[in-house]
Amino acid sequence: MLYRVGFVRDSESVPASSVALIGPPGPAAAFTAALDQAGLAYETYDELPVELARYRAVVVLAGTYPEPGRIDSSRLAEYVRAGGSVYVEYTLDDGFLPAGPVRDAHIERIFTREALAGIEPLSILDEQLSRAQEVIAPEGLVELLTYGSVAGTHKAVFGPPEHTFPALLDIPVGEGRLLYATTALSHHVRGRYKPVRRWTRLLQLIVAELTGTEAPTDVEVFTEPRVWVASGEPVKVVVRSGAKPPVADVELTEVSPGRYESEPTVLPDGEHTFVVGEQSATVTVGSRAERYRRMVDRGIAWFDRAGMFYDAPDGSRGVAEGFSNEIGFDGKLPFRPVPRGDCYTQTAHAFRLYADLADFPRGHAIAANLMRQVVDEEQLTDRNPLYGAFEPRGSRTDLTRTNNLFADDGGWISLFALISGHLEAGLRGVESLIRTANTELGLQVDPWRTPSTLMVKGWDEFGRSPIEDGLDLTSHWQSSALCAYLYAYGITGEPSYLEIAERGLDHMASHHPRARLETSRTCEAGRFLLPLAGGYFYTRKPLYLETLLDLAAYLKSRQGPDGGFAEWDGKCPPSNEAYGVDEASIFQANGDPVTDQLYGSPFAAWALPIVHQITGEPVFAELAEGVLDYLSRIQIDDPDDEQLHGTWQRAFDFEAWEYFGSNADIGWGPYCVETGWSVAPTLIAAMQYLQGKPFFPEVETAGRNEVVASVRSEFDSILAGEPAEPTFHLRADGRIIRRQGGVQAILGDLEAAGEPAWARNDPWNSYEIYVRGTDNHLHHTYLDDRAGQGRWQQLGDLELADDPVVAFNPGADAIEVYVLAADRRIHHCSMIDVRGGHTPWEPVGTLHFTGSPAVMYDENLGTVRLTANDTAGQDRRTRKVNRWHLPWQDYSHWLTSSPS
Incomplete structure (x- = not known):
């Protein structure tokens, strides 16, 4: 159904002579869109035309980016001195244009100065490792855009840094005006620069500055919730604009400066489009189960489409980690082939569930192949204190090449090994975690431990080691091991597994909400749900239910209008100098409308249906549906993009409604994609909701004692130094x-x-x-x-x-x-x-x-x-x-x- 809402511009566009646009079609497209929106005629050229005087303005683009363009600027200089307006970007000449050494802007970002009307000062334009000329601007020039290492999500919160260099200069030349960009601003579309609306607006403002026209009114129309809403649930139309929309088919009321909303309305199933001026928003109304199934189908298809199984579609050669954060000059994310065991096992479980959900036999083959590789090739079985742990970055090798043995990775691998039926390997992983836990608290010591630390200390001393820096209270590091203990208890009935899980949960829950924040308080809350649910399932301790309800209240307070949980209390750079030099959150300050699809949303979405099933508390069903609705809305829907169609990137800005966030993290920034941790847990979450099967098993009381005893005897034999002759x-x-x-x-x-x-x-x-x-x-x-x-x-x-x-x-x-x-x-x-x-x-x-x-x-x-x-x-x-x-x-x- 189509709805039209009337809209009046602040001022009608002024007729103007045409603009000369010099550059290839790709870069030119960014400017032609801005010219079209301004109602300006233009003519495109590959090279400077002979006659420039008849043009209202001239735009020269860097068509050879990332290499700078080259021109003979003599006619251009003559045109400007005679009163013409020119925009040139990232181009070399014989002296008319500013010059400086060309280099990559590694962690610098572009931000606005006060002189650029239409975008607030210190607004960030994230340009994804651009290449630029480090120009020293002469005195008297106006610096419109600046490069610098600045902390912040949308704003440079600490102001300009000490070292900067210009990104866009306004240079008076004779009677005319030269706008010179030290990088290719026109590359923002191909380079996936963020946030998109701000980059689009920037080019509109540049065109307005060049031609002396008014920039078109910035209008955004959307529905709330966006994209899709479940049958029977209300939706409203929202317009953000500097001009007031008139009352029309849908009545709009100003609820805050520049924001207009309709009354919430329940729409019939189907597709509905609302039009405001030249902008429109479409929302689909339909079944929640169908929406989640669509999300799962597309997410599963992404593994093949994006080449995650390398050249073996059955998973027999493993699954890649995903894509790294750094977007290249071609707009592509770097393929990250690292064979991570945690990604293998999470992906295996997702395909195992999908095989049953969709009658997809290949899913079982993929799951079996991935699990076989982890169990056969990644578990450490040398008879030393590393025994039973999993090498998390590929097949086991000698000690000098063994990676840090991350306790959270080991916990997830052990849990999914147990779920998949690899009982002995899973129990070895559990026993390894138990023997690297603090004896008193039952929680992991030094969870990003190095092999040498374990080798030197040994199990006994490790168990007596104190837990530093409040790590005992961080669910980021502790939750997976606790889940593995609980699952091991369920399938074996071995009481010591439950006992150590209770020790850890009692300690963490009794100190709640105090916690060490690895990424954010929101992520910590989402990660604490699953082990608490398992603890409550097996013990019915009131402390666990009380803590779960506290977590629900917190998540409810952070939930945005589309269902996502905003990041809060993060590990954020405390200064410009700290930006981009360490691991960090993907937002800068409380209130940034950003959600985390790597460490937060997927794990909360996975746990919440399980918590609701175990406790029966309605709030958990509401939270589960909210975050799953959100994940279905922000799933990337672009069939032309083989890399990203059907997946999720780490940081999503739910006000800008695009993938965007603070790019301060040196490892896993806002644009990375992980097969595990992100994609697989999200799919598991949706299928957990759709299938409604119990996650934690009822306690098995027979038939497993011999396996537990056998695995423990292996560890005891190593601890006693007993020899075991190999073959x-x-x-x-x-x-x-x-x-x-x-x-x-x-x-x-x-x-x-x-x-x-x-x-x-x-x-x-x-x-x-x-x-x-x-x-x-x-x-x-x-x-x-x-x-x-x-x-x-x-x-x-x-x-x-x-x-x-x-x-x-x-x-x-x-x-x-x-x-x-x-x-x-x-x-x-x-x-x-x-x-x-x-x-x-x-x-x-x-x-x-x-x-x-x-x-x-x-x-x-x-x-x-x-x-x-x-x-x-x-x-x-x-x-x-x-x-x-x-x-x-x-x-x-x-x-x-x-x-x-």
């Missing part, structure tokens, strides 16, 4: 696996062509492992009793024809390694003294053999002996004396000779 084998896919203490581990990505050989290296308290790779070179790694698995390293360029054989030589404290090379001779090297230090390959004699020798250490002779079959069919033997080998002898000679 190594070739798997069908060419990977080498280790079995130790009943636990299997895959040893890196090396593809082997044969079975491994290994020997105990007593002086180094390790095992040395050797294998022929598919490249027919020899590769080596080690298993240190304490430090764990090493990385694979190739030993020289010798080409092998058979698998290696090895033996420990106690007489030399060396590992002796023998291979049959492609030249059919047996070659030898030793590993001596230094870890991984091998002698060069040397042939053992000149005979040719059919295969690698048999090798053993002869205690009587105190030397290594070799037996091999030569190509003539004769058995041959030799032994090593010092670092040399005796000549090969035939079998009969070996039997009759006496030791020398």
Whole structure:
């Protein structure tokens, strides 16, 4: 249905001669839109036309951005001196235009000065790592726009910084006027500069300044709620404008300066469009279940559309982390291929739920493949204090390459491992978290722990360590581990899992609302819901319900008109100097209308339907529907955008109604996209609502005690320092696996062509492992009793024809390694003294053999002996004396000779 609302401009546009617009169509489009809105005629050119005098103004665009344009400016200078008005951006010439070194503006942003009418002073125009000329403006010029490192969301809240340089200069030249931009302001559309309305308005104002016309009235019309509203719920029309709209089909009332609203009205199902002047707003009314299902379908399709599964649509090669925050010159977000275990497991659960919701068998295959990779390749099973934890950034490797073991990542991975049925791996993750928790409080110590910290302290000392800086009260770090304990209790009935969860929840809930803020108070509130819900489900403690209701009241107070929870009390830069140098929130000050789709909204949306199901309290259903409605409204809807159609970015400004926020965070700014943490939890939330299945399982009282006891015995054995002899084998896919203490581990990505050989290296308290790779070179790694698995390293360029054989030589404290090379001779090297230090390959004699020798250490002779079959069919033997080998002898000679 179409509704028209009459609207009168402040003043009608003034007829004007045409404007010359010089530049390619892409950059020109930003200015042609502004010229059209001003009612001005224009002519477009690739190069400066010969005759400029007949034009009211001339606009020269940087069509080669990010490289500066180049022109012969002599005619342009003549035109300006004669009284013409010119806008030029990011262009080099022979001296008429301002000049300065070209550089990337890394963290500087553009902000307005007082001289630019139509946009408030110190308003921020976020330009996404632009390239600019660092021009030093001569005295007497008016600086309209400025580059500088400024903290703030919409405003530079601390004023201009000490170091700045111009972004847009107003330069009087003779009788005329030159507006010079040190960067390509016309790039704002392709470069996705934010906020869009402010950039659009800027170009309108530049056109007005050049031509001496009035800028068109800035009008915005929208509905509230925006985009979509559930059947039977009211909607109103809102107009923001400097001019008063007349009463028409929909009566509007001024409720605050420049804001006009209609009365809330319940509309029939369908699509409704409201028109004010040249602006319009459309709202769809329909079923909440259909809307959520549409959101889920589009979100699931995004994984394929955006290439998140690399080139394996079944997830067998993993899922990418997503897109980084830094928007490139081409307007694209950088692909972030990092294989994060938490993203894998959250994505797996989303596809598992979708497989059932949509009868989508591929979803089960994707979920199984992703979980298999995490369980098989990311859990640390070396027998040391890292045991049971998950390497959160890809397959396990040696200790020197192991990332920080983030407790929150480990908690999510452990939880989803349990949910997916990987009971032993999930319980190992839980036990690892328990043994890295403070014994008294049951909460994680040093949750972004380094492997070296754990290795040095060990489990006992770690459990006695104090929790610093109030980290015990931050749900950002603690909630996932608490959820994993609770879920483990539900599926095993093991009371100690519930007991440690209660210790942590009691401590956090009794201190509520005091909390350390990792990102914001709003995010902390959303993340605390799920573990409290699980605690209340299993214990019915009044403290947990009271805290849940307090959280509901807080979230209600922060909920905007479209259902999102505004960020509040954040980790925000305290000065301009602190902007962009550390992790930070995606808003600057309380009252900024920004929501967080990475750390906040998805987790609240996921938990709230579960809390309502467990408690029956209506407020949780209201909050759940509100935030899920909001997420469905802000899901990116642009089929032409393969990167973003169907997904969510981190920061959304619900007043500007676009993805925008403070860009101070050095890691995860407002424009990043995460497969886990953001997309997958949002989809899980919607499907949790649609399917209504219980999340926390009823307590299982039988059949799991043996598994719990077995997993705990693994940890106890490591703590007691009990040895566990390993074995190594070739798997069908060419990977080498280790079995130790009943636990299997895959040893890196090396593809082997044969079975491994290994020997105990007593002086180094390790095992040395050797294998022929598919490249027919020899590769080596080690298993240190304490430090764990090493990385694979190739030993020289010798080409092998058979698998290696090895033996420990106690007489030399060396590992002796023998291979049959492609030249059919047996070659030898030793590993001596230094870890991984091998002698060069040397042939053992000149005979040719059919295969690698048999090798053993002869205690009587105190030397290594070799037996091999030569190509003539004769058995041959030799032994090593010092670092040399005796000549090969035939079998009969070996039997009759006496030791020398």
